[in-house]
Amino acid sequence: MPDFHRKHPQIEKECIKSDTNIRTKLAEGEPFAIYKCPRGLVDASSPIIIAGEHVANVFSGQVFLEPPDETTKQFFREQARKFGFDETEYIKAFKEVPIFTEKKFRAGISFLAKLAQSIADRGLTRLRELEAMEVLRESEGKYRLAMAATTDGLWDWKVLSGEVYYSPSWAKMLGELDVAAEYGSWKSRIHLKDKEIVQSTLQDHLKGKTDYWQKEHRLRTKTGEWKWVLGRGRVVERGANGQPLRMVGTMTDISDLKQAEKTLLNQSYFLQKAQEIGQIGTWELDIKNNELLWTDENYKIFGLPIGTKLTYEIFLNCVHPDDREYVDKEWKAALAKKPYDIEHRLLVDGKVKWVREKAELQFNEKDECIRGTGVTQDITGQKQAEKRIKENLKEKEVLLSEIHHRVKNNMQIISSLLKLQSAKIEDKKYVDMFKDSENRIRSMALVHEKLYQSKDFSSIDFKGYVKSIANLLIRNYSVNPDKIKLNTEIEDIPLGLDNAIPCGLIINELISNSLKYAFPKDREGEIKIVLRAINSHEIELTVSDDGIGIPAEIDARETESLGLQLVYILAENQLEGSIELDRESGTAFRIRFRN
Numbered sequence: 001m002p003d004f005h006r007k008h009p010q011i012e013k014e015c016i017k018s019d020t021n022i023r024t025k026l027a028e029g030e031p032f033a034i035y036k037c038p039r040g041l042v043d044a045s046s047p048i049i050i051a052g053e054h055v056a057n058v059f060s061g062q063v064f065l066e067p068p069d070e071t072t073k074q075f076f077r078e079q080a081r082k083f084g085f086d087e088t089e090y091i092k093a094f095k096e097v098p099i100f101t102e103k104k105f106r107a108g109i110s111f112l113a114k115l116a117q118s119i120a121d122r123g124l125t126r127l128r129e130l131e132a133m134e135v136l137r138e139s140e141g142k143y144r145l146a147m148a149a150t151t152d153g154l155w156d157w158k159v160l161s162g163e164v165y166y167s168p169s170w171a172k173m174l175g176e177l178d179v180a181a182e183y184g185s186w187k188s189r190i191h192l193k194d195k196e197i198v199q200s201t202l203q204d205h206l207k208g209k210t211d212y213w214q215k216e217h218r219l220r221t222k223t224g225e226w227k228w229v230l231g232r233g234r235v236v237e238r239g240a241n242g243q244p245l246r247m248v249g250t251m252t253d254i255s256d257l258k259q260a261e262k263t264l265l266n267q268s269y270f271l272q273k274a275q276e277i278g279q280i281g282t283w284e285l286d287i288k289n290n291e292l293l294w295t296d297e298n299y300k301i302f303g304l305p306i307g308t309k310l311t312y313e314i315f316l317n318c319v320h321p322d323d324r325e326y327v328d329k330e331w332k333a334a335l336a337k338k339p340y341d342i343e344h345r346l347l348v349d350g351k352v353k354w355v356r357e358k359a360e361l362q363f364n365e366k367d368e369c370i371r372g373t374g375v376t377q378d379i380t381g382q383k384q385a386e387k388r389i390k391e392n393l394k395e396k397e398v399l400l401s402e403i404h405h406r407v408k409n410n411m412q413i414i415s416s417l418l419k420l421q422s423a424k425i426e427d428k429k430y431v432d433m434f435k436d437s438e439n440r441i442r443s444m445a446l447v448h449e450k451l452y453q454s455k456d457f458s459s460i461d462f463k464g465y466v467k468s469i470a471n472l473l474i475r476n477y478s479v480n481p482d483k484i485k486l487n488t489e490i491e492d493i494p495l496g497l498d499n500a501i502p503c504g505l506i507i508n509e510l511i512s513n514s515l516k517y518a519f520p521k522d523r524e525g526e527i528k529i530v531l532r533a534i535n536s537h538e539i540e541l542t543v544s545d546d547g548i549g550i551p552a553e554i555d556a557r558e559t560e561s562l563g564l565q566l567v568y569i570l571a572e573n574q575l576e577g578s579i580e581l582d583r584e585s586g587t588a589f590r591i592r593f594r595n
Contacts, residue, residue, distance in 0.1 A: 018043060034109065040064065040072060041097065044109045064099045153251035155233070157183065159206070159244045173229070173253050175222035191218035191226060198231070206235065206244045213247075216254065228258040272296070279378035285312060287335075287369050301355060301378050303348035320345035320352060334361055335369045343379065354383040436512060436563065462500060463490035466529055469507055477515045484519055489530045493539060499595060502574040503531075503541055509563040510543040510589055518547025518587065525586075539595045544588035556581050 018037050025033035034044045041062040068076075073094075080090040100108065153170025157163075162183040171179045179185040190198055194217035205213035212234045218226045233249020272295075281298025285291070292310035299306045302318050312331075319327050323344040334340035340361070346353040359374030422434035470486045495503065511527060519525045530542040550556060556564050567589065571579040577593030 037062075040068070046109070046115070062097060064097055065102050067099055068094075151253070153229075155186070155249055155251065157233075157247045157249075159235075159247055170251055173251065174219060174227065186219075189219040191220070194218055205233075206247070208235075208242060213249070216258075227253065228255045230254045281376045283374055283376065285372040287371060298376055301353070301376055302346060318346055318348070320347045334359065334372070337361070337363070340372075340374070352380075353378060354380045462493065462495045462503070462531065463488070465500065465504060466490055466507060466531070469504060470511055470527070470529070473508065473511050473515060477512070479515055480522075483522060483524045484515070485526045487526055487528045489528070489532070491532050493531060493533055493595065495595065499575060499593070502570040506541070506567050506570050506589075506591065507543055509567050513561075513563055514543075514545040514547060514587070518545045518549070520548065523547065533595075534592065537594055539593060541591045541593075542588060544582075544586060546586040549583050549587050550581070552583065 021033070023033075033046075034042060036042045042065055043059060043062050045059045073091075076094045077087060077091065079085070080087040151169055151173075153173050154167040155170060156165040164181055164183055164185065166179050166181065166185065168178075171177060174189070187199075198215050198217045201210075201215050202213055204210050212232065214230070214232045216228065216230050219229055221227050230252040231249065232252075233247050235244045235247045237244075237246035239245055276297060279297070279301065281301050282295045283298050284293045286293075290311050290313075292312060292315060294302075294310060296306050299308070302315075304310075304318070308314075316324055316328060327342065327344050330338075330340060330342050340357070340359040343354065343356045346355055356377045356379050357374060359372050361369050362371040362373070364370050422430075425434065466488055467486075470488070474481060474484070474486070507529060511529075514527050518527075525546050527545045528542070530540075530544075532540055534540050557568055559565070568579060571577050571591045571593070575591065575593035577591055580590045582588040582590065
């Protein structure tokens with residue numbers, strides 16, 4: 001009947017009205033809708049709803065709920081004539097309209113609703129399949145892009161067949177252009193020492209014992225070299241019985257990381273050995289949390305079990321009781337930015353240890369100390385060695401002092417013997433010779449006396465030594481100190497024994513000459529002694545007087561005077577210096593030598 005009714009404009013309006021009535025009821029959430037048109041034809045429909053969206057309707061088609069009587073038949077004949085339908089064909093179509101009881105029709109409608117739901121379910125399933133396929137296509141596209149872009153090797157293993165897809169990066173990592181798409185391409189390359197643990201961890205994951213598989217191992221490259229890699233993977237598909245079907249993963253080249261790790265381990269080992277050999281431990285103190293961290297060597301130095309939890313107070317308790325106040329004071333000063341570099345004692349198992357501690361402190365923007373990092377060195381052996389050296393040095397100082405004392409005494413005995421001998425000589429010439437020898441011996445004895453009195457045996461107080469020689473000579477020659485003045489300008493220059501004795505003898509000879517010859521007939525005058533540094537390694541000694549001077553015709557170097565001969569010999573041979581004679585204003589001898 002729809003073929004006739006929907007082709008005529010007037011009747012089509014009534015069909016549209018029927019459709020609208022059904023759609024309205026379905027839109028209100030009805031599981032199905034029934035509509036009876038003015039011509040007695042009944043139609044029903046059920047909605048198709050996919051993912052909550054009303055996408056279509058299923059119609060039953062027009063039926064009669066009771067057999068049409070003659071009046072109804074006559075109505076349809078008149079309809080054919082009224083609207084110009086082929087009466088024979090129209091009545092034929094009328095007779096083909098199904099006739100159902102209302103009960104059967106409603107049963108049919110119920111089936112129709114179920115059919116609509118089935119169509120909706122299948123449509124939803126298909127929709128989700130299409131969406132999943134689209135997501136999969138997009139994912140596979142990204143996967144291929146990732147495989148092409150990454151330097152990591154990617155693999156996809158079909159566990160049952162043993163077929164494996166290896167990405168180009170996987171093959172390239174091992175120096176290959178391509179590898180066989182089989183499980184053995186990886187397994188056969190595993191280092192013998194790594195194979196057991198790699199296979200064991202892999203089997204654990206395949207059996208579901210772990211969430212993923214990850215293992216570092218070595219693989220043989222095309223050239224036969226071994227490359228460290230990190231293998232990672234996960235089973236992404238399992239059968240109904242949990243049997244692994246598909247596993248995917250990556251392989252990362254970690255050779256550089258392993259080399260750096262090896263270098264770091266070597267450095268750590270060498271550092272640890274250096275700390276053990278040098279008995280040096282390192283530490284770090286977190287000021288805010290009062291947490292102190294020590295290296296193993298630091299624990300050994302302090303005699304505490306390795307791993308003991310530490311604080312500043314625990315450290316301080318290890319310090320010798322007599323040093324704790326000092327150490328705490330120095331640390332608090334360091335918190336105020338004073339350098340921390342101290343030596344103190346520890347009390348370890350009842351024994352005393354000496355340590356040196358040095359630290360650098362870190363401050364925040366508020367000038368608050370937040371961290372201290374430092375070193376502790378066991379210097380017990382050094383302290384013991386210093387003690388032994390001091391004891392040995394003291395013994396040597398006592399011995400040297402005794403030697404200088406005995407040398408001085410022996411020279412004084414010799415000087416006294418010469419004096420006794422000269423007392424028996426009547427010839428003044430020989431008496432003077434004995435006196436000169438006596439003065440020379442006394443000047444040498446005086447050096448040893450000064451050294452005996454000194455705390456430092458490596459050098460002598462030359463200023464005091466010169467004054468002592470001069471005063472001794474003035475007394476020996478019975479000179480009136482009011483007429484002949486002695487003036488000294490001696491810089492504070494330490495002279496060693498090798499230079500002090502020759503200088504003392506030179507001064508002895510030149511002052512003796514001045515006292516004997518420069519001031520005849522009670523003439524007044526001055527004797528001057530100057531010792532000064534010309535530069536960092538050269539010294540000048542000047543002995544002068546303003547007396548009558550040495551006559552120009554006398555060659556001081558060739559004179560028969562033993563004293564002057566001795567002066568030149570001592571200056572040039574003993575001191576390895578130079579000597580100059582100035583006759584302009586009296587007599588002045590200038591001697592330069594290296595100290």
